[in-house]
Amino acid sequence: MSGDADVIVVGAGLSGLVATYELVRAGRRVIVVDQESEANLGGQAFWSLGGLFLVDSPEQRRMGIRDSAALALSDWLGSAGFDREREDHWPRRWAEAYVDFAAGEKRAYLHRLGLRVMPTVGWAERGAGSASGHGNSVPRFHLTWGTGPEVVRVFREPVLAAAARGLVTFRYRHRVDGLITEGGAAAGVRGTVLEPSAAPRGAASSREPAGEFALRAQAVVVTSGGIGGDHELVRRNWPADRLGPAPRSMITGVPAYVDGRMLGIAEEAGASLVNRDRMWHYTEGIRNWDPIWPDHAIRIIPGPSSLWLDATGRRLPAPLFPGHDTLATLRHIVSTGHDYSWFVLTRSIVEKEFALSGSEQNPDVTGKNLKLVLSRARKGAPGPVQAFLDKGEDFVVRRTLPELVAGMNAIAPGPRLDAAQVEREVVARDREASAAYSKDFQMMSVANARAYWPDRLTRVARPHRLLDPAHGPLIAVRLHLLTRKSLGGLETTLDSQVVRPGGEPFEGLYAAGEAAGFGGGGVHGYNALEGTFLGGCVFSGRAAGRAIARSLG
Numbered sequence: 001m002s003g004d005a006d007v008i009v010v011g012a013g014l015s016g017l018v019a020t021y022e023l024v025r026a027g028r029r030v031i032v033v034d035q036e037s038e039a040n041l042g043g044q045a046f047w048s049l050g051g052l053f054l055v056d057s058p059e060q061r062r063m064g065i066r067d068s069a070a071l072a073l074s075d076w077l078g079s080a081g082f083d084r085e086r087e088d089h090w091p092r093r094w095a096e097a098y099v100d101f102a103a104g105e106k107r108a109y110l111h112r113l114g115l116r117v118m119p120t121v122g123w124a125e126r127g128a129g130s131a132s133g134h135g136n137s138v139p140r141f142h143l144t145w146g147t148g149p150e151v152v153r154v155f156r157e158p159v160l161a162a163a164a165r166g167l168v169t170f171r172y173r174h175r176v177d178g179l180i181t182e183g184g185a186a187a188g189v190r191g192t193v194l195e196p197s198a199a200p201r202g203a204a205s206s207r208e209p210a211g212e213f214a215l216r217a218q219a220v221v222v223t224s225g226g227i228g229g230d231h232e233l234v235r236r237n238w239p240a241d242r243l244g245p246a247p248r249s250m251i252t253g254v255p256a257y258v259d260g261r262m263l264g265i266a267e268e269a270g271a272s273l274v275n276r277d278r279m280w281h282y283t284e285g286i287r288n289w290d291p292i293w294p295d296h297a298i299r300i301i302p303g304p305s306s307l308w309l310d311a312t313g314r315r316l317p318a319p320l321f322p323g324h325d326t327l328a329t330l331r332h333i334v335s336t337g338h339d340y341s342w343f344v345l346t347r348s349i350v351e352k353e354f355a356l357s358g359s360e361q362n363p364d365v366t367g368k369n370l371k372l373v374l375s376r377a378r379k380g381a382p383g384p385v386q387a388f389l390d391k392g393e394d395f396v397v398r399r400t401l402p403e404l405v406a407g408m409n410a411i412a413p414g415p416r417l418d419a420a421q422v423e424r425e426v427v428a429r430d431r432e433a434s435a436a437y438s439k440d441f442q443m444m445s446v447a448n449a450r451a452y453w454p455d456r457l458t459r460v461a462r463p464h465r466l467l468d469p470a471h472g473p474l475i476a477v478r479l480h481l482l483t484r485k486s487l488g489g490l491e492t493t494l495d496s497q498v499v500r501p502g503g504e505p506f507e508g509l510y511a512a513g514e515a516a517g518f519g520g521g522g523v524h525g526y527n528a529l530e531g532t533f534l535g536g537c538v539f540s541g542r543a544a545g546r547a548i549a550r551s552l553g
Contacts, residue, residue: 052110395476
């Protein structure tokens with residue numbers, strides 16, 4: 001058998017581990033190449049909250065949620081808004097296949113590997129306010145027991161066991177600089193060996209060269225992630241016609257190694273790179289008081305009750321409420337001419353409604369500590385949230401509204417807030433919060449959320465006036481735009497095989513995970529429904545591994 005291995009996997013993140021897992025199950029020899037050190041095995045997935053999009057699951061049914069593949073596909077297509085005849089051909093087919101997976105084999109596939117989910121189901125990305133548009137019609141966000149590290153573990157352990165048997169070889173600190181092609185087919189990779197690095201997981205590492213390498217195989221799988229760690233690349237691909245001008249200021253929600261290099265390398269070799277202007281960035285970013293990587297940011301995962309103001313102190317229009325329509329909110333914030341906004345809320349709201357993205361920000365669930373999880377039901381903010389209240393540079397805590405506005409102005413990078421303007425917004429909101437019925441769409445959304453009993457018990461505060469001192473003190477949070485995911489990528493068939501710009505297969509070249517837009521070059525279309533990124537890595541990595549194993553005979 002020629003070559004250094006049967007298959008080379010470029011990228012040791014989740015989709016690369018899944019592809020490798022499927023390949024070694026079929027007895028194939030795999031080399032996993034990654035520019036980072038062994039400390040980063042599992043990639044971005046390790047840092048994730050571990051949410052999974054599942055449809056008609058046992059957990060949903062126990063919560064009284066009536067879901068179906070048909071409803072989920074309707075939500076997906078309404079959110080995706082596929083409108084490109086050429087570039088959306090494969091993404092649309094991937095969307096149909098992925099929803100079928102989420103409604104069928106996905107839970108059992110992961111369960112067999114030892115993955116478990118929390119008994120309650122979260123309601124993420126509630127949408128744009130219409131039945132046929134963007135958003136989840138019902139709760140579908142299943143939080144993994146163990147968060148992102150556990151999702152990584154269930155694939156890492158069998159892959160490491162295969163490495164012990166000689167089926168898998170890891171080439172850490174090997175940066176791919178080009179694809180090797182023969183007769184139009186991918187036949188290997190070449191690149192630079194980087195000097196050893198002792199940097200901890202996620203931290204920026206040296207790019208000092210220490211040598212060169214070339215590796216050959218019958219197939220190459222690109223699982224190297226997207227572009228969210230490179231702000232200039234994000235700006236270069238920014239859809240100004242759709243989201244407005246690219247922000248001048250952003251903070252980073254992914255490690256520095258998420259640099260998009262392999263996308264350009266594959267395109268230069270002849271691969272089709274599509275939908276590169278589709279991307280997913282968050283509006284609720286906060287600077288980390290204890291950063292791991294440069295400009296490391298955290299996302300607040302909010303409940304629906306906080307009052308959302310733009311940089312000038314004006315309330316965001318309906319239905320741009322916390323947790324509803326990410327990209328529409330992003331577009332509106334950018335349209336104000338500023339790159340930040342504000343939450344105004346109370347201690348009661350922060351204690352019940354604030355969660356933080358990231359496995360490290362949820363030590364109770366990440367550590368599978370049931371006692372700590374149950375402690376969330378007690379009065380008081382969760383420990384990581386309290387740490388940001390105490391130490392976070394974006395948080396202002398005051399007793400009165402004039403004091404709060406003064407504190408906001410002290411950290412505002414843009415226009416000074418007018419205290420009278422902010423007071424008008426707060427008083428108008430409070431008037432509706434204390435009414436039995438309301439014309440305020442946000443108050444309607446809060447009532448709708450509290451009709452779902454898990455939200456009422458654990459996630460959504462009882463409606464109250466922000467100026468009620470019994471619920472104080474008042475809190476303001478300065479929110480930054482936070483880079484996160486590429487929604488476009490290398491165009492692939494349902495077997496994760498990369499195609500060329502003319503639509504013909506690129507022999508020997510496959511892609512999975514974010515590098516493939518989580519499948520097809522953009523399975524999400526223009527909008528994500530949340531809980532779909534890790535699942536997309538699993539589904540596309542699995543498809544790549546199984547297809548290559550079949551093709552090699």
